[in-house]
Structure formats: C-alpha cells, structure tokens
Amino acid sequence: MTSNPRFIDVADLPTIAFLSRSPAFWAAIGVVMMEGTMFSLLIASYYYARLGVDVWPPPGTRLLGFTLPTIELVLLLISVPPAYWSSEAAKKNDIPKARLHLILNVVFALAALAVRAYEWGTLNFDWKANIEASIVWMMLALHTFELGSGILITLFLIAVSLTARFNDTHRKGIDFDSITWYFIVGIWIPMYATIFIAPYIIQAS
Amino acid sequence: MTEAQPQPESVAHLFEEERSALQKVWRNPRGLLGWFSVTTHQEIGRRYIFTAFLFLLAGGVEAMLMRLQLARPDNHFLSNDFYDQLFTMHGTTMMFLFAVPVLEGFAIYLVPLMVGTRNVAFPRLNAFGYWMYVFGGIFLYIGFLCNTGADAGWFAYTPLSGPQYSPGKRVDFWAQMITFTEVSALSVAVEIMTTVLRLRAPGMSLNRIPIFVWSVFVQALMILFAMPAIMLSSGMLLCDRTIGTHYFNPSEGGDPLLWQHLFWFFGHPEVYIIFIPGTGFVSTLITAATRRPLFGYTAVVLSLIATGFMGFGLWVHHMFATGLPQLGASFFSAATLVIAIPTGVQFFCWIATIWSAGKLTMNTATHFMFGFFFIFLAGGLTGVMLGSVPLDLQVHDTYFVVAHFHYVLIGGMVFPLMGAFYHWIPKMTGRLLNETAGKVNFWLLFVGFNLTFFPMHLLGFYGMPRRVYTYQADTGWGGLSELASIGAALIALGGLVFIGNYLWSMRHGIPAGNDPWGSDTLEWSTTSPPPNYNYVHLPTVSGRYALWSRLPDDPVVTGLHTDRREVLVTGILDGQPDHRYILPGSSIWPLLTAIAVAIGFIASVFVFHDLTYGIILTALTLLGWFWPRRDPRHGVKDQS
Secondary structure: OOOOEEEEOOOOOOOOHHHHHHHHHHHHHHHHHHHHHHHHHHHHHHHHHHOOOOOOOOOOOOOOOOOOHHHHHHHHHHHHHHHHHHHHHHOOOOOHHHHHHHHHHHHHHHHHHHHHHHHHOOOOOOOOOOOHHHHHHHHHOOOOOOOOHHHHHHHHHHHHHHHOOOOOOHHHHHHHHHHHHHHHHHHHHHHHHHHHHHHHHHHHO | OOEEEHHHHHHHHHHHHHHHHHHHHHHHHHHHHHHOOOOOOOHEEEEEEEHHHHHHHHHHHHHHHHHHHHHHHHOOOOOOHHHHHHHHHHHHHHHHHHHHHHHHHHHHHHHHHHHHHOOOOHHHHHHHHHHHHHHHHHHHHHHOOOOOOOOOOOOOOOOOOOOOOOOOOOOHHHHHHHHHHHHHHHHHHHHHHHHHHHHHOOOOOOOHOOOOHHHHHHHHHHHHHHHHHHHHHHHHHHHHHHHOOOOHHHHHOOOHHHHHHHHHHHHHHHHHHHHHHHHHHHHHHHHHOOOOOOOOOHHHHHHHHHHHHHHHHOOHHHHHHHOOOHHHHHHHHHHHEEEHHHHHHHHHHHHHHHHOOOOOOOHHHHHHHHHHHHHHHHHHHHHHHOOOHHHHHHHHHHHHHHHHHHHHHHHHHHHHHHHHHHHHHHHOOOOOOHHHHHHHHHHHHHHHHHHHHHHHHHHHHHHHOOOOOOOOOHHHHHHHHHHHHHHHHHHHHHHHHHHHHHHHHHHHHOEOOOOOOOOOHHHHHHOOOOOOOOOOEEEEEOOOOOOOOOOOOEEEEEEOOOOOOOEEEOOOOOOEEEEEEEEEOOOOOOHHHHHHHHOOOOOHHHHHHHHHHHHHHHHHHHHHHOOOOOOEEEOOOOOO
8 A cells, every 4th residue: 555656636626516516415405306205295195185076175175365375475486586696605605695695585485484374374274174174284384394494594594604603514505505495485386386276277076 | 636646755654644643533432422422434334234133133023923823723822913013013123124224224334435435425414314213113112012013014004004993002103103214214315325426436437336336326316205205194194193184084085095105105116225225235246256347237237227217106016906997007017017127137137247257156145145046036026926917916915925025025135135244244343254154044044934935925825814813724724834934933043043153253253354255346445344434545446346457556545634524525427536525523413303303203193283392302403413613623523
C-alpha cells in the first residue's frame, strides 16, 4: 500500500452541491416517491370505493362546495415561486434574499392552512359517516400533516437563518425544503380534484 | 482535482498519520450512552443482522410448536386460539422482523464497503431506522406474551381482522407493528438508494457496480413504492378498529377487498424485495466460487430491474378466489407467467458461468448456492402452476400454497443468506467458520427442508386446508404431516449446528486474512473486520471486478479531511469525483426520536387521539436532532 501509489487529490473540491449532485436531494426524492405512492393509493381507493355503491356521495355525506378549496389551492400555488426563489438564493449564498422568500412562502402557506382549517370546520360529516367520508378525512388529515410539517421546517430554517450558526447544511436544507414543498403542493392538485370536483362528475350511477 | 506523484519517502509516514487521525474520528463512543449513540454502518448493520437472527429463532420456535401440534391427527397439544396466534406470529415475524431486516442489515454493512466509501449517506437516519425496527418487534412480542398476539393471519384479511370479528387489541398490535417496521425499511431504502447513487468510489460507473449492490438498489426502490401501501392500509385498519371509520366495512359502503388490493400491492412486491437480494448473494457467491466474471452481467442487472418493475403488476394473483372479472384474471395470470422470464435469464447466466469456468470451489457457501438452485427452482415452478387460475382455485388456501411459498422464500432467500453468512462472516469477524460443520449444517437444512415442505404439496392436493389447528384421523393426512414434522426437527438441528459452529469458530476458527476467497469486490481489500472508516484512502476502481482488475499503481483518493467524518460524492453515471460531503458523527437523537415516535404509535393503539402527544414529542426531538451546532465537524467529538 505504501509502495508509491498514485493518488487523486480531492482537497480542492467544494463541500457543498445542490440538486441531483447533493445526497440531500435524493433524500427528498425518496420522500416524494414514498409519499407520492401513499397519496396515489389513497386517490385510487376513493375511486375504487365509488365502484361499490349506487349513488355518490353515499348517504351520509353531501356534495362539497369548491369555492374555499379553490381559494386554498390558489394560495398554495402562489407559495411555490417563493419556495423556488429561496432555493435559488440559497444556492448563491444570498441568505437575506433566501430568508425573504422563505417568509413569503410561509405566509401564503399559513393563509392556505387557515382557509383549510375553516373549510374543514364547515364539513357536515365526520369520518364515521361512510367510506367516502373516511377516505376524505384521511386525505385531509395526511395532507394537512404534510403541510404543517413543511411549514414547521420552513419556520425552523427562517429562525436559523437569523443566527450565526447558519451554515452550508442549512443552505442544502432550503433546497430540500423547496423540493418537498413542490411535492406537497403538486400532490394536492389531484387530491383537490378528487375530493371537491370529481363527485359532481361521478355522482350518477 | 489534481493528479500528482507524491514523494516516496513521505508516503509511509503520511499513511500512518492519516490512519491514526481516522481512527480517532471514526471511533464509536464508549459507555452505555455511547452504545445508544452509534451511527457507523458496520455496527448498525451487525445489530440489524443479530436482532433479525433473534427473531428468526423466535419464528422458528413458533414453527416447531405448530409442527408438534400437526404431527398427529386429533392432537390437542395446543389450543385452537393459541395455534391461531402462533401461525400469525410466525408469518409476521418471518416476513417483517426477519427477512427484510436481515437483508437490510447485510445491505447496510456491505454497500458502503462494496462501493468504497466510509458510511451510508444518512448515518443518523440509519440509527433511527434500527431503533424503530427494534421497538416494533418488542411491541409485537410484548403483546404476544400478554396473550395479545395477533391471530388473523400475517395478511390480516378483513372482515376477520375488523372490529366485529376480532375484538380486543390483538390485531391493533399487529397493525401498529407494521408501521414501525415500514418506517424502518423506508429509512434504509432512502439511504441505500442515495449511497449507491452518489457515494461510489471514483471510477465505479454504473456498469461496474457489483451485482449485490445492484440487487439491494432495486430492493430499495421497490421498498419505496411498496411499503407505503401497507402503511396506508394498516393505518386504515387501525382507524376502522379504533375510531370507527368504514374503509373495510361493507355495511357502510366499505369493501373488504380494498384491503386485499392494498395489502397485496405491497405483499407481492415484498416477495421480490426478499428474493432479489437473495439472487444478488447468489451472483456474488458464484463469482467467488468460480473465480471468473459473471456470465451476462448486463443481462443479470436488467433482469433484476425488470423483476423489480414486473413485481408490481402481479398482486391480483393472490386474489383469484375473490371473483374477479375474467379479463383481470387473465391479465394477472399472464403477468405471473411473464415474470418467470427475467429469473430464468438469471438462472441461465449462472449456469453459463459455472459451465464456462469448468471448476468450482465446493465450500459451504457453494453448497448453499446449489441448495438455492434446486429449492428455488421447484418453488418457482409451482409458482407458475399457481399462476394458472383454474389450478389456483383448486388448491387455494391449502398446504400446496404453504409448500410453494416456503420453497420460494426459504429457497430464494434463506439458502442464499446462509451462503452469505459463510461468505461474509469471515469479513465481519476476522475468522472463518468451520467448513465441516458448515457442510453438516447444509445437509441437515437441505434434507430437513425438503422433508418438511415437499409432503405439503401432496397434502395440498389431498385437500388439507391451511391455518387449521388439527385434523381428523380419517382424512389420511397423518402420515405426511408426521413426515413434515420430522423434517422440521432436522431443520431445527441444522440451525443449532450453525449457532454452535459460529460460537466455536469465533474462538477457534482459522483467521480469515483480508481475502480468504480470492474474491473480486472492494470489501476484500481491507482488513477483516474492517476499521470503522473502512479504508485509509478511499479506493478507485478501474474495472467491473474491482480487485481482479486492480493494478499496482492504481490511484487512491487523498485530500479528504481526516479530522471530521468526510466522504467523497461522485457522479451517478461515471463515478467521477464531484464534491466532499461531511457526515454527522455519533448522536443520541435518533434513539430519542425513535422513542418519541414509539410513544405516539403505541399510545394510539389504546386511545387513537393520543397520537398527538407522539407528534409533539417527535417534533421536539427532531428539533434536538437538527439543532444548529457551533462545531463545524457536525458533532464529531474527540473520542480519545
């Protein structure tokens, strides 16, 4: 081993990289793969349940209005560009700019969450009503959990960015946060369409 | 990045300096707290393998009790209730607490060594996954010891497992254990996927990745797509049972078959999740035994990937007896037959490797490899039989199916795993296992296995149903059942020989040296057992068979910091150096987080809404986990 080997010196290489070059990106992709599968199966279960009954929604639930959910979806979609800009700023190590966009992102996300909370409170059925109600509640609960987690991570990153301990790991964290945020908003589009729009289309037997 | 020629006289000195620095940085912390804080892949991998082996013993004892009960007709050695718990615990233990975790243990131990890095990509996540697995297993067995053992079968079909037909907490313990082990499996999948994609040695392009690494990579991807299905469905089952949802309740529009669809969307890929690394073991053992390159490397890799894809298109063949539309049944029947093709390709590649080598080292590992050939082939063929709808309907829920899947799972996974033990234990411990005892071990298992499970094919044809605790003498099933029980005793004896061999060899075994087999993968170039940092200088790779194509002046990687846990990230396709990546050190937070999650999971079995406390506690522990530290070395403390 010590007999005069040649070597590849990597001392000059950077200690940070973004997107697919970074291991953190693949952690985010792993999260997207598993949670995407879970939500997809939940959506599939919804339509599978439709096959088993004559009328939809089944007795015990009513058709839901889609005004508030649409406002919520729009707020979520508006929160996406700031997430993107924050990750771009983090890549350029422009921390004040990244922080600003994180704050914008979280403001819209919190607004969407507030609309959802209000809308959820007006549902006239609980999870015990029938299978549609059970699935809708599961979708809302799991996605709201995702939404809440995403917001908490963003708030954490904003808080750390105000301290002297903000380092390269947190820059990668912002990148990670933005990727998972695209997913959280993106997966809500088919879920929103399933919960609020689809019943109008598939209600006849 | 630069290539340069060092001054010869300074090399030896520098080498020793770096080695002692690495030893310091990678040392596992001492003391009880330290033991709970370990994040090195070798230690976590060993713990996975050891824990899974304990669960194998538990599952084995359950199997022996069942065989004692079934050895003769009209036997009342066990009550029907206890028998129900036994077969459920046996299946659940073997699938969730033994088969997947032991393979994950091997992957965690071997992948960083095989791809030439120092640890998995997310070491703390790795530790967290291990604790989740341990807590899930303990939780299930505490239930079992308190007469709350799951009793609705390892697949817990609704409505039997629903609140109406399974009151009490037995099924709840089962459903929540699933969540624990799946969180663990998903954690491992993410880190194995990332480690394989980004932490390979320079020069290890995609077409140079060792076959075993390919196999666990495909396994990781399958886990990411399959396990969410069971987490979702077991969560739904728990909600049906605890808070009155109606997912599987037909009287409120729910559908018991929805459970079967979701369960088998996980359950069928699960078979391949278990079997694909088994074939990875076989390809590796065959290369070592013949000492020639594997015939058809590309075909074997493509077969692994194809199996991984197709594994998701077969789940309905478990449901032929549920009254499917004919077109659906035909599609899934055809898909079941088609998946035999990639496995067939692998078989022919293995045969061609042996054929063209002309010689073979017939050590214990090779014996187990041949055991795999015979047993798995038989299991695969009965699988093709079961893919045919009319035959499946005839033998559904009989012992024919029990025989089939034990041939597939024990043949496809346990025999290669035993071979893997004989092959890699010398690397893990520094001592060879005794060969004579190894061959006794093999023959006891091989004969015992066939004696146990071959008669079950016939019992199935004679109509003996599964999951029934006893049978009457006039059925004529007594003789073959007794034969199967004798076989089971031989299997148990084989297991004892293995344990005895291990214990004896650890004290008296021949020292293994770096590479007792003349093998080709990188782990054989370091010491046995390897140091915590694996390699003083990360290696580079210049061929598909890293050690066989290595030249004396092949370069090594220098310039990584030795005062922190630093590794090299390389390109996905060609493995060219990309950037340096700082890994975290030891940490107690993965354990604390796992405890917080466990509190939430366990509490929710009793009062569902108490899950909230678990979520709050988990958020707090995660805050501790990610608390920004002033130390730029990511918590690597000076352990000297």
